[in-house]
Amino acid sequence: MIIYSIELENFRQFRGCHHLDFSIDNDKNVTVVMGENGSGKTTLEQAFTWCLYGKTTFKDKQLLNREVCNTMPIGTTEQVKVEMVVHTNNAEFCIRRRQTVTKKSASKHVSSLDDFNVKRRNANGDWEDVGKRLQADSIVAEMLPEKLSGFFFFDGERIDKMSEDLLQKRKSDDFKEAVRALVGLNTLQAAMDRFGPDNRMKTVAGKLKSEMDDEGEGKIAELSTEINSLVLNIENNQNEQQKIVEMLDNVKKMLLDKEFELKNMQDSINNGVQYAKYQQKIVNEEKQQVADESECLKYFSKHIFRVLLLPLYKMALTEIKDAGKIDMGIPHIHSKTIEFLLNRGKCICGSDLHQNVECLKNLQALMYTLPPHSLGNMIGSFLKDIKNNSRNTDGSVEHFMQLVKNALCHDERIAEYHNEIKLLESKLPNQERVATLNRAKKELETEQRKLQNELGICKENIGRFKQEQERLERKRNNIISSSKRNKINKLYYEYAMAVYQELKSDYEAKEIATRENLEQVINEIFAKIYDNQIGLTINDDYSVSTYLMDNSIGDGDLEKNTAQSYAVIFAFIAGIIKMHIEGKKAEIKSDVTDNADVKENDGLPLVMDAPLSAFDKDRIKRICEELPKIAKQIIIFIKDTDGDIAEEHMTNIIGKKWLIKADSQTSSKILERN
Structure with missing residues (x-):
């Protein structure tokens, strides 16, 4: 299938009608469509698959241009349409898919079912319908089956998905099916499935086994x-x-x-652990600070009175030195003696205390100057208290100052921890x-x-x-x-199983040979477009492993980067296409019918939104030189910066150039470039 042209009408960014025709020259088989990111390259690439199969990968399923949707009067209809003209098997076809959108309200648009139509150009040059929808679908499937289309129409997102499936050793059924279909293993698979295995009722062996x-x-x-x-x-x-x-x-x-x-x-997590430790240290320091300050105040309260009285004690001692001049009272008379006389009511001299008031007052005053309350005893007790208090205050000031110092040192440590926390804050996870x-x-x-x-x-x-x-x-x-009858059925069953096993062995041998051939082909292509020091291995599940070809450097799987992964995908797709072309050539050589010419004209396009920005300039050059040699037709969507480099290396093989230019976020136009 070779694509002559595509025409879009109100398809997403492309408001109105836009027509592109593509290079079909065998020598200049490349068409370059250039545009900035967001201009509509991926939209244009998906227009092909929507036209052929009615499928897109857009999250927003509304295909009608947004500006058209917004300006439609309520109750009116507009259409979105994509039309392709292609050539295959010496015949030209016009494939059209159309969808009608009706505006029901300001925010509600209802889309009709797709109107799909295929026409063939007759000998007079006129277009005529190929028949009903089923026939149209069948013709497209014959051109390029939908399950294989992803290998010929793809964008960066599709390449990422292929890379994930191929290179991360996941189940790769899509790749396995593509290889089988393109190199002709499906026919052998169908024959094998017809005969066995015997645990399926629809197979020959299964049916015979059930009839036994x-x-x-x-x-x-x-x-x-x-x-x-x-x-x-x-x-x-x-x-x-x-x-x-x-x-x-x-x-x-x-x-x-x-x-x-x-x-x-991990480094950030470690910083977080250290951060938490410093926070805990601050909490501990603050607790200890409160404890030390409390101890300081407690000690101050207990000892400050004695410390402050020391100067007064010294003054009192100076006065007491003259204690000998003070009246020490009457010897051998105790205060209890006076208390006795007062209670008796009569003095030693015989005076009646109840009648002699003056005598009574003198005795009462004398009571407080005699033991145990005599001045001498009080002075002695006072001197003893001074001695005890003076002894207890020894070193009190120094101890109190040490307690103050202990309480104050916490502020310095807390400030230090806060500084450490501030340094760690920017590094926290x-x-x-x-x-x-x-x-x-x-x-x-x-x-x-x-x-x-x-x-x-x-x-x-x-x-x-x-x-x-x-x-x-x-x-x-x-x-x-x-059983006689069962013996006959068993004989047939064994024959069917023998055929099945033979077909299975033949299939497995051919699949191994195909996989080995494909591995050789993609290694040759990979070496040309990326690196000849790295080898690729296709595993049994069709995943791909990479290894260093020089064992002295290292062994095992290599860590893959984006450019290497994309190069593997390009090599894989190119290898499939190359093997398909070689298989077709082999068919032509062995075909003695009149259809040989038809087969010789078959071709496959490669339409890709190429993420060349993942590669350096040298590898972009290699890709640009190799891919056009493999596919019959190349249509490449590329952003401006990569496009200049790509065009520099494909000047002699570019037949058409187009530019997608965004007028707004919802509208783009397509211009032909010289």
Whole structure:
């Protein structure tokens, strides 16, 4: 299939009608469509797949241009349309897909079902319908099956998906199917599926096996029912096992992502730990500061009175030195003696104290100058108190100053810790993100253990069911062998199984040869467009591994960067196309019918929104030189900066140049460039 032209009407950014024709020159087979990011390159690339298959990957499913939608009067209709003219098998076709949009209200637009139509140009040069929708779909599928279209119409997002499937050793059914279809293995697969295996009722072997109990032996029927139940259980467990394996792969990948992100945040996490330690140190220092200040105040309250009285004590001692001149009272008379006389009411001299008031006053005054309240005793007691208080105040000032010093030193340490915290604040991790990652990691580890346990149960069930199936089949075979009719069916069954095994062996051998051939081809292309020191290996599941060809440098899988991953995808797609072309050439050589000319004119386009910005200038040059040699037609969408470099290396093979220019976020136009 070679694309002559495409015409868009109100398709997303492209308001109104826009027509592009593409180079179909064998020598200048490249068309370059240049535009800035957001101008509509991906939209134009997806216009091809929408026209052919009615599919896009846009999140917004509204295809009608936004400006047209907004300016439509309520109750009116507009159409969005893409039309392609292509050439295949010596015939020219016009493929058109159209959709009508009605504006029901200011915010509601209703789209009709797609109107899909294919026309063929007749001998007179006029277009005529090929028939109904089913026939139109069939013609497009014959040109390029939808399941293979992703390898010939793709953008950066599709390349990222291919890279993820191919290079991360995931299940790669799309690639396997593409290889089988393009190199002709599907026919052999269909023949193989027709004969076997024998556990499918639609196969020859399966049907014969089910008929081997027609003699009516109840035991055979019973055993067959049990075996079929076991086969179903095995298939269910195998399907479940596959699902669990895929889920485990996803969980492991997500777990690695979380661990990788946590590892990258480890320095920040360590800073967070240090930050918390300094905060705790501040709390501890502040607690100790409060304790030391409390101790200081307590000591001050207890000892300050004695310290302040020391000067007064010294003055009192000076006065007491003259204590000998003070009246020390009457010797040998005790205050209790006076108390006795007062109680008796009569003085020693015989005076009646009740009548002699003056005598009474003198005795009362004398009582307070005699022991135990005599002045001498009081002075002695006072001197003793001074001595004790003076002794207790020794070193009090020095101790108090040390307590003050201890209380004040905390401020300096707290300030120091605050400075350290301030330095760490800019290096702290996103605590919420760290907590989220740790929670997710824990949940994933739990899920991983759960899936591994379920996987173990599935494997155990499969082994147990297979063992029981083999036992029952041996038992049934012994019974079947005794029946004449079953013997004939068994002979046919064995013949069908022999054919199936032969086809299977042939298929497996050809698939291995195809995979090895493809591996050789993509290595040759990869060496030209990227690096000849790196080798590629296509694994059994059609994932791709990379390795250093010089073992002295290292071994094992290499860490992949974006440019290397994209180069692998380019090489893989180019390899598939090249093998398909070589296969077609081989068919032509062996074809002795009149259709040889038709096959010779078949070709495949490569329409890509190329992410060349991932490559350096030298590798862009290599890609630009190699890809046009492989595909029959190249239509490449590229941004301005990469486009200048690409055009520099493809000057002699560029047949058409176009420019997509954005007038606004919702409107772009397409201009032809010289």
